[in-house]
Amino acid sequence: MPPPGKRGTALRIGASPARAKSRVWGRLAELRGPGVPARALDARALAALAANPGCRRRAILDGAGVDKAALAGALGAPSAFGQSQFAFMRGNAFEARVKADGGAELLRLVHQKLDPAAEPPQEPHVPDLAAAGPEGRTARTALALREAATAGGWTLLDHPMLALEVAGSPAFLEPDAVVVHPDGSWTVVEIKSFPMLDGAADPAKVGAAARQAAVYVLALEEVAGRLDPAPRVRHHVLLVCPKDFSNLPAASAVDVRKQRAVTARQLTRLTRIQDIVDTLPDGVCFSPELPAEELTAAVETVPATYAPECLAACELAFHCRARSRADGAVTTLGRSVRAELGGLTTVDDVLAAAHGEAGDPEDPAVAALRRAAALRAEALASAGQEAVPCH
Template identity: 75%
Template sequence: MSASLDSGRQLPPQTTLRHRLAELRGPASVPRPLDARALAALAANPGCKRRALLDGAGVDKTALAEKLGSPSGFGQSQFAIARGNAFEAKVKADGGRELLRLLGVEEPSAVDLPDLAAAGPQGRAARTALALREATEAGRWALLDHPMLAVEVAGAPVYLEPDVVVVHPDGRWTVVEIKSFPMIDGSADAAKVGAAARQAAVYVLALGRVAAVTEGATVAHSVLLVCPKDFSNLPTASVVDVRKQLSVTRRQLARLTRLEEIADAVPQGVTFDVAECSAEQLTAAVEAVPHAYAPECLAACELAFHCRERARAADVVEALGRSVRGELGGLTTIGEVLAAARGEAGDPEDPAVAALRRAQALRTEALACR
């Protein structure tokens, strides 16, 4: 009797989604948690249902890419990870003395260091929210080391762990991002600072959800970027305004198709279980989910080489970049573009076609003059 009742019981939507994602990942596979770096990359390409589903299911994309025969060099080296961990430990040593110096706090005893230990990510997120509220109510400085924040992405909860969150006596909360790349003469590599800003914007977005239900709390729209000074290991800091990155991240994450819709469109029986499936089975599984490849993916996604190969095989203009795709209007393949340029196809009144034919004429004229 109880078995029949269980079989007819309607599971909550979130439970059903978790079961479906577990099936896609593989029952024995441990889910890979999303982090801010992955969320920033996902927000930069919200049209890619493939990445959204694989990340939402917690699939190990590095192992998947290797099994598909298209391993990617994306990711940090072990040396870079070790160097970053060592520098972060130095910044946080002695109760965060170096970090407090950068914040202009002369007396470390005036700063609270709340214990954020709890069971599981949900427990840690709840403990972090409580510590933030208590520090704001007390009107004291507080350093939260590796707090846990929660944000919803495509209908599923994601837990994030910034390096540090600082609570100011006036109720302002500031995200601190600690990086091991050098800051020479007060400035660092623009590309690396931009990547750090996009990552920090995800933390600011998640922190804002807690501040919205905490009286007297505000979240700073600038983050404190801490890096080694010049060629030494001495920490230095720079304030980075992330309002632009925050706006883009919020808008792009809101555009993501909900995971339920993507998962429902995948045929039953499809799985990304790297340990159990052959390369042919995984290739068919990956191809069952649409992708939105762009050259920018090469710096942000482990499956970029595989998706680039498929995009080139399909002759789509997206393989040339989003800006090129935007300029070509209704021309969707490289073959159509070349045919339009040669005058073999396309509407002459179409601005994209007219521009291509003009470019072809200029090229022909230039070659004739050589």
């Protein structure tokens, strides 16, 4: 009989893969709570998860489909992370304008920015991608891509559905559009509502869009790899934004090769969801309906890897930051500081090493801290001030 909290290990040893997978999905449903539907894992969440692959907490919450915004509110640390209703409506209106008339303007921008040598888009094919459920839509998208790759001419896939395996679980992704060129190659199109002023947009927002598009490129490469011959997935995506302060579309070609490589490498480092489930005690549940104390204890059963960058990407960032500060973790100060300090993981450890109370003098981090403390004391002494201990 397996020890408490280790049921999945026995399943992997003695049961069939299909049965073990079914039990894992059942366990994930238990983690969400009775009758709570799973929240879809989108490309934005995947890009954020890939940026922090060591965070098991986010991996299991996203893998189980937990509503992290509702969870953060129930924990008493609500986050303003997300898009306002006004911005959401404005984005939908702009996307509808860009795709009007069968995507004529969108295809014109793709032709102008990415494939000017090809024939101009005339009477493009816009296949119907409707199907039952995400699996059905994924299969219908794959069929449409296969047909378009050999048909010639321009094809616009409006909100196709792609699948990408992440940490042993499938994630269904829905890009704004995918364009098939006359040569059979595929391009991802990202439509955003932030403005492009004088031909340039906010670099931080462009970077976030590029990381999101890189996830779609990876998913498209999975589809292309199953075809013979495999179509080329272009690593330049088209970013479409409002021009200046108008509602007219402007576009820019964005090279996502770097983001694609980083995302692919980070996703392979993610711990499999099943492996994380195996470590959880029986009865753990992340339902926001639970009492705050019980919910906090459940969340703390899964280790987090907090960094200041989480504030821009995760709904639980304020909760994890408070816990990190309470524990005195140096990661609260940023990943670069954490990397410089080596084996010193808490602020107390750092101060003790700086004051000569702990630490190996041969450790470069300890030596640097003691040198910095000595310089600080020397500077204060020369200024006639009394050295105040660091806190």
